Amino acid sequence: MLDKEILVVDDEKDLRTMIRSIFDNAGYTQVWTVASGEEALALIAKKTPGIIILDVMMPGMDGFGLLQEIRAVSKVPVLMLTAKGEAEDRFAGFELGADDYLVKPFLPKELLLRVQAILKRAYPEKDRIVKLDAVLVDLDRAEVLKEGQRIPLTAKEYSIFEKLAENAGRIVTIGILCQTLCGEIWQGYETTLMTHIRHLREKIEENPSKPVSLLTVKGLGYKLRVKEPEK
Amino acid sequence: MLDKEILVVDDEKDLRTMIRSIFDNAGYTQVWTVASGEEALALIAKKTPGIIILDVMMPGMDGFGLLQEIRAVSKVPVLMLTAKGEAEDRFAGFELGADDYLVKPFLPKELLLRVQAILKRAYPEKDRIVKLDAVLVDLDRAEVLKEGQRIPLTAKEYSIFEKLAENAGRIVTIGILCQTLCGEIWQGYETTLMTHIRHLREKIEENPSKPVSLLTVKGLGYKLRVKEPEK
DNA sequence: GGAAACCTTGAGATAACCTTGAGATTTCAC
DNA sequence: GTGAAATCTCAAGGTTATCTCAAGGTTTCC
Numbered sequence: 001m002l003d004k005e006i007l008v009v010d011d012e013k014d015l016r017t018m019i020r021s022i023f024d025n026a027g028y029t030q031v032w033t034v035a036s037g038e039e040a041l042a043l044i045a046k047k048t049p050g051i052i053i054l055d056v057m058m059p060g061m062d063g064f065g066l067l068q069e070i071r072a073v074s075k076v077p078v079l080m081l082t083a084k085g086e087a088e089d090r091f092a093g094f095e096l097g098a099d100d101y102l103v104k105p106f107l108p109k110e111l112l113l114r115v116q117a118i119l120k121r122a123y124p125e126k127d128r129i130v131k132l133d134a135v136l137v138d139l140d141r142a143e144v145l146k147e148g149q150r151i152p153l154t155a156k157e158y159s160i161f162e163k164l165a166e167n168a169g170r171i172v173t174i175g176i177l178c179q180t181l182c183g184e185i186w187q188g189y190e191t192t193l194m195t196h197i198r199h200l201r202e203k204i205e206e207n208p209s210k211p212v213s214l215l216t217v218k219g220l221g222y223k224l225r226v227k228e229p230e231k
Numbered sequence: 232m233l234d235k236e237i238l239v240v241d242d243e244k245d246l247r248t249m250i251r252s253i254f255d256n257a258g259y260t261q262v263w264t265v266a267s268g269e270e271a272l273a274l275i276a277k278k279t280p281g282i283i284i285l286d287v288m289m290p291g292m293d294g295f296g297l298l299q300e301i302r303a304v305s306k307v308p309v310l311m312l313t314a315k316g317e318a319e320d321r322f323a324g325f326e327l328g329a330d331d332y333l334v335k336p337f338l339p340k341e342l343l344l345r346v347q348a349i350l351k352r353a354y355p356e357k358d359r360i361v362k363l364d365a366v367l368v369d370l371d372r373a374e375v376l377k378e379g380q381r382i383p384l385t386a387k388e389y390s391i392f393e394k395l396a397e398n399a400g401r402i403v404t405i406g407i408l409c410q411t412l413c414g415e416i417w418q419g420y421e422t423t424l425m426t427h428i429r430h431l432r433e434k435i436e437e438n439p440s441k442p443v444s445l446l447t448v449k450g451l452g453y454k455l456r457v458k459e460p461e462k
Numbered sequence: 463g464g465a466a467a468c469c470t471t472g473a474g475a476t477a478a479c480c481t482t483g484a485g486a487t488t489t490c491a492c
Numbered sequence: 493g494t495g496a497a498a499t500c501t502c503a504a505g506g507t508t509a510t511c512t513c514a515a516g517g518t519t520t521c522c
Contacts, residue, residue, distance in 0.1 A: 217383065219389075
């Protein structure tokens with residue numbers, strides 16, 4: 001989260017400096033500041049920030065105008081800064097697609113809290129990597145990382161693996177696995193499941209005929225032996 | 232997970248009905264709805280829900296007030312429902328100890344996903360582990376934990392042990408045990424059952440010929456002596 | 463002391479699972 | 493749309509851990 005890019009758009013130099021120091025102190029490493037809407041658009045055209053903090057009151061292109069331009073090309077989360085008394089602004093801002101607003105003057109902690117909440121919502125933790133004996137499996141990318149190369153998982157392989165990883169170490173019955181693939185009526189699907197298991201093993205095991213990660217528990221089901229629990 | 236109690240607090244009847252049907256359809260069996268904070272507190276005093284879904288905007292005691300009261304006595308997870316535009320609410324809610332929020336209007340699936348995520352986080356799946364004299368038996372992994380090593384159970388051994396653990400301390404007849412292994416017609420299977428019992432004892436007893444956990448009750452059946460009840 | 467109930471061991475039978483290939487189906491690019 | 497490629501499904505034959513059962517031994521109880 002701390003490496004998310006924060007773009008600050010404000011014409012007041014003091015405020016830019018203050019906001020930068022708030023995030024610097026909190027450990028954020030990518031804080032970009034610009035003084036106008038035009039500069040902001042130029043920057044967005046080249047790079048993609050994780051969140052934009054936007055002052056409503058600016059000479060030239062104001063916050064609303066900028067927000068509109070941004071929304072025309074991107075869904076990046078936006079936090080608006082409004083002056084006290086501009087109660088209307090928050091509604092106007094929300095209508096245009098702002099994610100939140102903050103009334104000036106604000107406490108540093110307040111700004112931090114809001115930005116963190118927005119980031120948490122907009123970028124739900126995604127780094128589900130399962131460590132196995134021979135490979136890593138990246139669930140979010142549906143890829144197996146094997147000796148530097150990336151091997152994609154198919155839809156069914158992914159579903160099976162996800163179910164097994166969810167219950168890492170525990171036995172998952174053939175019934176449950178079939179159900180996740182084809183719903184309630186799964187009788188007769190066992191043989192197909194087996195084929196998928198085989199293919200999965202060919203991707204995640206050193207020797208698919210002598211599995212050490214995706215284990216068979218005869219008569220009960222399958223289980224996944226992981227080296228580190230899924231985070 | 233589906234038997235976790237869900238308490239819905241909302242003054243709008245339509246919303247209560249809608250939320251109830253969402254969870255009913257998803258298979259949840261314990262959905263309680265109340266129309267006010269006062270009712271909610273009265274209910275919490277008597278029973279303990281697994282999660283509380285709370286509308287912020289309510290006449291009388293509002294969501295924040297209720298949340299504060301709840302947090303004074305309990306750490307039960309809380310999901311807040313806020314109306315669009317009440318941006319302040321999220322932060323106030325988080326500060327007071329809400330676990331998540333959801334902006335109205337929302338999609339049924341959205342609510343389900345959030346609640347499931349919270350429940351999963353708050354109540355991590357625990358393995359069913361039976362403690363015996365010499366070993367631990369992990370039912371979810373079908374493994375015996377003996378001096379640090381893990382010994383797998385076969386399907387039949389597992390079924391027998393599960394049945395005995397279900398009736399820990401009580402006598403389970405040979406007939407019942409045979410039935411769980413091979414169905415209604417089990418006459419003549421007693422000798423085979425004995426073999427499985429033997430194998431099981433070799434895995435869970437210090438001395439399989441002098442059992443202290445899986446005991447024979449001559450003429451009646453078998454019983455399992457556990458040190459701690461199955462959790 | 464004797465019968466009934468249960469234990470112990472080993473070896474063959476078997477059900478559960480593996481493996482491979484080929485046809486059906488879906489997906490994707492053009 | 494159309495064709496190619498990827499993916500899914502299913503069947504047939506092979507493999508193996510597990511299950512079954514019998515034969516002989518031991519304990520328990522009357």
